[in-house]
Amino acid sequence: MTTLTSAPGFLLLEDGTRFAGELVGPATPTVAEVVFTTNMTGYQEVFTDPSYEGQIVVMTAPMIGNYGVNAEDPESPAPHVAGVIVRELSPTYSNWRASGDLPGWLGEASIPVLTEVDTRRLTKYLRTAGVMRGVVGAGEEPTADAVAALEACPSMEGLDLASRVSTRKSYTWGDPGAKHRIIAYDYGIKRNILRLFEAHDCAITVVPSDTPAEEVLEQAPDGVFLSNGPGDPAAVEYAPAIIRKIAESGVPTFGICLGHQLIGLTFGGSTTKMPYGHRGGNHPVLDVESGHVLITSQNHGFAVAGGREGVTDAPALEVTHVNLNDGSIEGVAHRELPVFGVQYHPEAAPGPHDAVPLFDRFLESVRGRRR
Numbered sequence: 001m002t003t004l005t006s007a008p009g010f011l012l013l014e015d016g017t018r019f020a021g022e023l024v025g026p027a028t029p030t031v032a033e034v035v036f037t038t039n040m041t042g043y044q045e046v047f048t049d050p051s052y053e054g055q056i057v058v059m060t061a062p063m064i065g066n067y068g069v070n071a072e073d074p075e076s077p078a079p080h081v082a083g084v085i086v087r088e089l090s091p092t093y094s095n096w097r098a099s100g101d102l103p104g105w106l107g108e109a110s111i112p113v114l115t116e117v118d119t120r121r122l123t124k125y126l127r128t129a130g131v132m133r134g135v136v137g138a139g140e141e142p143t144a145d146a147v148a149a150l151e152a153c154p155s156m157e158g159l160d161l162a163s164r165v166s167t168r169k170s171y172t173w174g175d176p177g178a179k180h181r182i183i184a185y186d187y188g189i190k191r192n193i194l195r196l197f198e199a200h201d202c203a204i205t206v207v208p209s210d211t212p213a214e215e216v217l218e219q220a221p222d223g224v225f226l227s228n229g230p231g232d233p234a235a236v237e238y239a240p241a242i243i244r245k246i247a248e249s250g251v252p253t254f255g256i257c258l259g260h261q262l263i264g265l266t267f268g269g270s271t272t273k274m275p276y277g278h279r280g281g282n283h284p285v286l287d288v289e290s291g292h293v294l295i296t297s298q299n300h301g302f303a304v305a306g307g308r309e310g311v312t313d314a315p316a317l318e319v320t321h322v323n324l325n326d327g328s329i330e331g332v333a334h335r336e337l338p339v340f341g342v343q344y345h346p347e348a349a350p351g352p353h354d355a356v357p358l359f360d361r362f363l364e365s366v367r368g369r370r371r
């Protein structure tokens with residue numbers, strides 16, 4: 001068990017609002033966009049989800065760390081969050097799966113944790129004022145270097161972080177003899193997506209985010225997957241042209257989160273930054289066709305522009321899912337091509353499994369195309 005050593009620390013938001021806490025981990029100022037997630041469990045999955053690259057995550061669950069960490073839960077090889085803010089960081093843990101403690105695991109990755117923070121006040125503030133950049137640092141008062149670092153921190157809008165986290169080399173996942181061959185564009189892919197494809201009898205080749213469409217089509221995949229990922233979707237400027245070529249070839253194409261947003265951009269739509277995004281495991285989503293409501297896992301700060309009536313400037317797409325809290329677009333499908341995307345996370349990890357059948361829906365279109 002790591003002995004927790006903490007010193008007074010602070011969070012300073014870009015509008016000057018300050019929150020006091022106790023800093024565990026590196027004392028050098030850490031700057032990033034400050035967002036909150038309402039997941040009650042699954043902190044290791046959250047911290048390793050590449051879509052959280054470049055973000056300091058506030059956990060609204062009041063105690064974090066009490067079941068430790070293990071080798072199976074990470075969604076990628078290492079944590080991606082820039083920092084973590086909690087009400088209480090548990091000094092002890094207990095779970096039959098645990099192989100270590102959370103502070104030690106975050107410490108190894110040099111990720112600061114600001115604990116003893118009034119996370120309820122902070123979350124309510126971000127919900128009203130909107131998410132913004134912030135700096136976490138050591139001391140009772142923000143130091144000059146922390147303020148300077150905050151001023152130099154780029155805005156999330158316009159940032160292409162997907163290219164930063166994407167694999168540099170392609171790799172395979174699953175049994176090479178599996179029934180279906182899927183090529184997955186990696187903008188920041190989560191392991192549970194790969195696991196679910198594997199469980200659906202797929203062999204997956206994961207390719208870098210800028211792989212030319214021709215290279216993918218040459219391999220005659222049964223389906224193409226566009227992954228989740230961090231940053232501003234509109235900043236991944238090379239992606240829409242690639243996706244258009246793949247989609248127009250008739251290969252079934254499925255996108256999750258960033259992948260879904262890129263489908264929106266490919267067919268003429270735009271994306272907008274949301275005031276505070278959707279992050280958590282309890283977001284109600286209406287499946288427009290069936291009228292069923294799914295409780296979904298979410299993690300995004302941008303959305304495809306439009307609403308239930310349609311995707312703005314993209315008449316080729318129909319809206320298949322909408323968020324019941326704010327009416328935002330949660331799913332789109334191409335009216336003629338076998339292409340669809342969802343804003344939420346059917347792979348969960350963490351979160352509810354209501355939407356897992358979407359993988360079957362994708363594989364139905366894959367099978368439909370095979371002779």
Ligand SMILES: NC(=O)CC[C@H](N)C(=O)O
Pocket residue numbers: 051227228229230231232233256257258259299300301302303
């Ligand atoms: N999980 C994701 O793929 C997130 C997509 C995008 N980075 C957003 O914040 O909206």
